[in-house]
Amino acid sequence: xxxxxxxxxxxxxxxxxxxxxxxxxxxxxxxxxxxxxxxxxxxxxxxxxxxxxxxxxxxxxxxxxxxxxxxxxxxxxxxxxxxxxxxxxxxxxxxxxxxxxxxxxxxxxxxxxxxxxxxxxxxxxxxxxxxxxxxxxxxxxxxxxxxxxxxxxxxxxxxxxxxxxxxxxxxxxxxxxxxxxxxxxxxxxxxxxxxxxxxxxxxxxxxxxxxxxxxxxxxxxxxxxxxxxxxxxxxxxxxxxxxxxxxxxxxxxxxxxxxxxxxxxxxxxxxxxxxxxxxxxxxxxxxxxxxxxxxxxxxxxxxxxxxxxxxxxxxxxxxxxxxxxxxxxxxxxxxxxxxxxxxxx
Numbered sequence: 235x236x237x238x239x240x241x242x243x244x245x246x247x248x249x250x251x252x253x254x255x256x257x258x259x260x261x262x263x264x265x266x267x268x269x270x271x272x273x274x275x276x277x278x279x280x281x282x283x284x285x286x287x288x289x290x291x292x293x294x295x296x297x298x299x300x301x302x303x304x305x306x307x308x309x310x311x312x313x314x315x316x317x318x319x320x321x322x323x324x325x326x327x328x329x330x331x332x333x334x335x336x337x338x339x340x341x342x343x344x345x346x347x348x349x350x351x352x353x354x355x356x357x358x359x360x361x362x363x364x365x366x367x368x369x370x371x372x373x374x375x376x377x378x379x380x381x382x383x384x385x386x387x388x389x390x391x392x393x394x395x396x397x398x399x400x401x402x403x404x405x406x407x408x409x410x411x412x413x414x415x416x417x418x419x420x421x422x423x424x425x426x427x428x429x430x431x432x433x434x435x436x437x438x439x440x441x442x443x444x445x446x447x448x449x450x451x452x453x454x455x456x457x458x459x460x461x462x463x464x465x466x467x468x469x470x471x472x473x474x475x476x477x478x479x480x481x482x483x484x485x486x487x488x489x490x491x492x493x494x495x496x497x498x499x500x501x502x503x504x505x506x507x508x509x510x511x512x513x514x515x516x517x518x519x520x521x522x523x524x525x526x527x528x529x530x531x532x533x534x535x536x537x538x539x540x541x542x543x544x545x546x547x548x549x550x551x552x553x554x555x556x557x558x559x560x561x562x563x564x565x566x567x568x569x570x571x572x573x574x575x576x577x578x579x
Contacts, residue, residue, distance in 0.1 A: 246273040249269050254293045267325055274328075277354045279357055285354075290333070295332055316335075331355075336366075388425050390417070395441055399440050399441065427454035439464065443482070446474065455471045455475055456471075469532045475512060480512060483505035483507060490505075525540075526558060534566060
């Protein structure tokens with residue numbers, strides 16, 4: 235068995251293999267289907283794309299299906315198609331979201347009426363909004379309108395760790411307004427902030443960069459800058475709050491030339507930058523003082539550089555200078571000495 239296939243639990247692989255054989259015979263065992271969906275409910279979001287491909291492969295959800303010919307009654311009654319099975323077994327729609335056939339994906343989306351409270355299935359439903367088949371994207375929008383208001387905030391926040399950054403690069407003229415409204419829900423924003431604050435790996439920083447582009451997240455930034463477990467996350471949030479703006483590359487726009495030496499024809503291609511003003515009533519000086527009291531030198535250096543950039547306030551905020559002079563890190567003490575020598579020149 236390959237390394238990729240080992241990502242799926244062995245019991246799920248066996249269950250999907252049985253369902254594949256049943257689909258070849260034109261039938262579905264309700265117990266196997268329920269078991270497979272239950273096991274898929276708890277699959278991790280981290281390896282979503284690999285798991286999605288494995289599910290498609292193990293269940294043989296391809297655009298063609300080989301029918302057995304050894305059973306004599308098939309010549310009289312035929313084998314029920316996957317469309318007819320979808321009508322008979324409504325829960326099969328969730329499995330057919332992983333199907334290679336766009337007609338079956340579209341039919342499955344039309345059949346879904348009740349949500350599954352699972353981050354894994356929320357993630358596949360979100361990706362169908364950017365499906366490569368236009369009618370599937372349109373049907374996914376109607377399905378999202380039915381399902382998204384019924385989802386729990388915790389499930390949405392967990393699913394967003396898998397697609398929030400990826401959706402920024404989605405094209406195909408996908409209408410993601412329903413997904414944007416979902417991520418802007420106040421309970422979802424609070425759940426995302428809690429997940430970012432408690433995360434202990436680099437995914438927290440990537441998720442924050444993706445989510446902070448929405449203005450509804452501004453109210454969460456001060457708490458993240460103070461309480462996030464990762465120093466890089468605290469430093470990032472603090473820097474944005476002090477500057478009161480955030481920049482990010484515009485992946486949808488054509489790249490632009492930036493000349494290095496025009497006479498030699500040397501240039502490099504860069505992405506245009508987008509920016510957004512952050513709405514906060516906290517003063518930059520109070521944020522700098524708070525950052526200089528942080529336990530991580532990474533955060534304290536972020537505050538230090540912000541204070542160095544504001545020469546006009548050096549003389550009016552000696553308490554910030556005192557914090558830098560007492561710091562255990564030599565770079566902050568040296569910066570304090572530089573400010574002390576140049577504050578009144």
